[in-house]
Amino acid sequence: MTDITATPQREGGVTALFRHARYVIAENPVTGFAFALFVLIVLAAVIGPDIVPYNPLTSDTAQAMKPPSAHHWFGTDQLGRDVFSRVIVATRLDFFIAVASVALVFLMGGLAGVAAGFFGGWTDRIVGRIADTIMAFPLFVLAMGIVAALGNTVQNIVLATAIVNFPLYARIARAEANVRREAGFVEAARLSGNSDWRILAFQILPNVFPIMVVQMSLTMGYAILNAAGLSFIGLGVRPPTPEWGIMVAEGAAFMVSGEWWNAFFPGLALMVAVFCFNLLGDGLRDMVDPRRRT
Amino acid sequence: MTILLDVADVSKLFPVGGGPGPLARFKRRFSGGPEKLPKVYAVDDVSFTINKGETVGLVGESGCGKSTLVRALTRLVDVSDGSIKLGTRELSLKPSRVFARDRDRARIQMVFQDAGESVNPRFTAFDAIADPLRRLRKMHGKALTERVETVASQCGLPLPFLSRYPHQLSGGQRARVGIARAIAVEPELLVLDEPTAALDVSVQVVILQLLQRLKKEFGMSYLFVSHDLSVVRLLCDRVLVMYLGKIVESGPAAEVFEHPLHPYTQALVAAVPRLHENGAGRLRLTGEPRSPIDPDPNVCRFYGRCPLSAAMCKTTMPKLRRFGPRQVACHFAEEFLLVPKA
C-alpha cells in the first residue's frame, strides 16, 4: 500500500515478464542453464531429423555393434544403425509425447478442476470421484492397462499419461478456482454482465494457468519416462521406430557383454531431458511465485 | 422525491454449515415432511427506501448482515423472502445466477472495498473499465476506447495509467479504476462497499470528494456502506443502522449521530474516536452478540448486551417505529427522544 512501489513503469505485462525472467535467471544460473538446454532439445526435435548424418532406419549389418568412433559418435546398434542419429531423431517423438500428454491433461484436468472448484455441488463430487478412482490404481499399472487394452500406439500412450495425471491437475485447478471463486473480481465480473462460463474461461482460467505451467513442465519429464517405461516392457512404441525407451530396452541385453553404448546414450538422453524439464519447472515456479516478486 | 429503490421485508437465511448433502436431502423426502433445519438469519425482515439523488449510509459492525444485504440488493445473491423494486421493476423475481445477462443489470453497480482485490490481476486498468461496457453496452473499437478514456478522466485517472496493471497502481489510483468501472455504464444506483477503508486519510479525502462530484454530475443515488461513522456523517443524507440482521435505527445522518435513539447506536457513536475528546469513561458494550442462528422472534436482538435490557425486551420484539424523519426499533425510544441533545 505504500507509494514507494507506485513509481511510473512504462511497461506492460510482457516486458515486465522478460525483466522478471532475466532477474530470476541472474539470481540462479542453473535456471538459465535449464532454459538453454530446453532450447537445445526443442531444436533437436524440430530440425534434428533433417540434419542427422545417417538415416535412423537404415540397417547395415556389416557395421553392427561398433563402439563410438569418429564415424559413429555413439556407435552402432545390433542392426548397424547409427545410435547418434537414432537418439536425435527419437527426440522428436519423445518430445511430442511429452507435449501432447501435457496439453491433453491440462485441458482435461484443468477444465474439470476449475469447474469443480467454481461450481461446487455435483460437479465437484463427480470430478472428485473420478479422480479418486484413478488414484486408487498404482499409476504405472493403470497406464499399462490402458495401453494394453487400447493398443500400442503413440496416441494411446499420450492418453494413458494424461489420464494418469488427471487427478493432480484437477486438484490444483480446483483449489485455485475455489480460492478465486469468492474473489472481488469475480463479483465485479458478474456485475459487469459476465455469465458464469465467461468468468471461468476469461477470469479464472488465466489466473490458474501460471501455476499449472510449473506442474506441466514437471509432467513433461514424467511423460517421457512413462513412455520409456511402457516401451521398455513392450507396451509402447513398436520397433523400428526410434524412441529412447525402446532403445534402452533393446540395448539392455547387450550391456552384460560390454556393449554399453547401445543403452547408455539413449538413457543419457532420457536423463538429460527429464533433468532439464524438472529444472525448468523449478525456474518457472520461481518466476510465477508472487512472493518472489518485488 | 421519487423512490428509486424500494426494499420491503427482505430476509436472507443460510443453512448452518452449508446444510445437509444431497443424499441426506434425498432421504428426507421419504421420511416425512421437512423438519426444521438450523438457519442463520443474516438479514431479517429489512425494509427501507432510497430516493433519487439521495446518499443513504448503511452502518453496522461485522456480523450485522450489511454485506449480505448489499449482495442481495445488487443481485449477486438471491433473497429468501421479500421484494426489491428498482423503479417499477421487481428485481427479486429473476434468479441471481442469470441476472448477469439481464437488461437492467447496468442500473445497479457496485464499488468494492479493496480495488486491488476487485480487479483481476491479469487485467489492465483499461480492460477492467472496458469489461462492463463490452458486456452490457456491447461497445467495441473506437467508441469503446473513447468511452473508457472519458470515464477515466472524469474519475481523475491520467490516461497513461490505463495500460497499467493493478499492482503497478497506488491505492488511490486503484480506487479510481474501481469507480470508473462502476460508473461507466451509467447506473442509477451505486452501492459503495467501504470504498475508502484501505486508503490513507489524505487519499480518502480526494476520493470522497470525487464521489460527491460524480453523484451530482450524473444524478446517481448512493448506498454507502461503511464502518467509519465520521465518513458516513460527511457524505450521507440519511443513515441506516443494522444489528444482527435487523435495522435498528434510521434517520438523517447528522441527527442520528448527534442524538442517537437506539442504545446500540448510542454505543456505536460513543466508541468512535473523536479528535477533541478524551476516550475514557464512555458508554461501552460488553459481551458478545447473540447468536444469529434461529433467533427467538420474540426477543430483541440486542437484549443482554443492551444496558437497558428490561423484561419487556425479552418477550416482545420491538418494531421499527416512526418518529418524524427518524425510525427506531426500541421500546424505550420515547425516553431517548425527550432527552435534550448532549
Next chain:
Amino acid sequence: MTTAAPALSVEGLSVEFRTRSGIVRALDNVSFAVDKGETIALVGESGSGKSVTAYAAMGILDPAGKVTAGRAMLGGLDLLAAKPSQLADVRGREIAMIFQNPRTALNPIRTVGRQIADVLIRHGNVPRRDAPGHAVDMLRAVGITDPARRAKAYPFEMSGGMCQRVMIAIALAAKPSLLIADEPTTGLDVTTQAVIMDLVNDLAKEMGMATIFITHDLALAGQRSARIVVMHAGHVVENAPTEELFNHPRHPYTAELIAATPDSAASLDELASIPGSLPDLRRTDLPPCRYSERCPRKIDACAQPLPRSTSASGHMVACWNPMPERIAAAPTESAA
C-alpha cells in the same frame, strides 16, 4: 517532563532497505523518547516509517533492512547493538509488542493457554507447574469470560476481538515495562476497538507500563495518548502533548493531516487533502526536509539540514518555517 530516565529513548535512528529497485532510505535520524508509564502515539500515513521504527527497536526488521545509525536505549541497554541473546532476554520481559492481525500473530496449533504459559515460563520466572494457572489469571485480567475453558481453545475458535485480548495477555504476561502496539485495532469493529483500547490503557496504568501506540488514525491516537509523535517519510516532524498538537499544530504536515481527518470538518467540502505525494525514498537526491517538495510554506532555508526546536512546554517541531505558536489552527469545538 520527568527527569527520570525514559523507558525507551530512540536517538538518531536511520534504517535502509535493500530492494531490487534500489536502496530505500526508510528512516532518517528518528529521535523520540517515552517516559516510564507514559502512553505516546506514533502517527503517520503508510510509508511514514512508523512500523519500521518499532520493528527496528525490537530487532525484528526484515532481513533486507539495515540499521545504519542510531541507538535505542532501553534502560542502559542499546537494543540496536545488543547481542541476540541479550535481545532474547529483553524481549517479552522488558519490552513486548502486539501486532495488527491478531489471529495470524498467534500460533494456530497451540492452545492460547499454552502460548501465555510459554511466556510466563521463559520470562516470568514462573515454575512450569504454576504456569497454566497464571495463564488463566491473565485471560481473566484481559476480560475473557470463562477463562479456564477458553485457555484450552485454539485461536481459530475465537473472534478477532478475543484473539487480540489473547495477544495482549501474552504480551503483558511477564509484566514488561514497555509495550509497543502496532495498529492493534485495525480490522476490529469500532465498539470492540474501544473496549480493547480501554483494556490496554487500564492495564498500562495498573502496571505502570509505558506504551507506544502506532496508528494511522489521528483521532484514535489523540484519544489514547498523552503525547503524539508525527512521522512523515521517515522523519519525525512534530512531537507534542496531544491537546497542544491538535489545537496548535506547528508543522505544516500535521496541520494538513488534521484538516484531512473527517472528524475535523463539518462538511465534505471543508475537508482538505494533503497536496503532493510522498517522495520516492529510493532517490539519492532527497532534500533534507522530505516534506519540502509538497509544502505550501516552503522557503529558501528549507534546503538546509532540518532544525529541531523544542518549546518549554515540550512541543518539538522540525521545520524552518513552522506555523506560528498560539494560533488557533484547529476548528472550533463542535457540540457533542
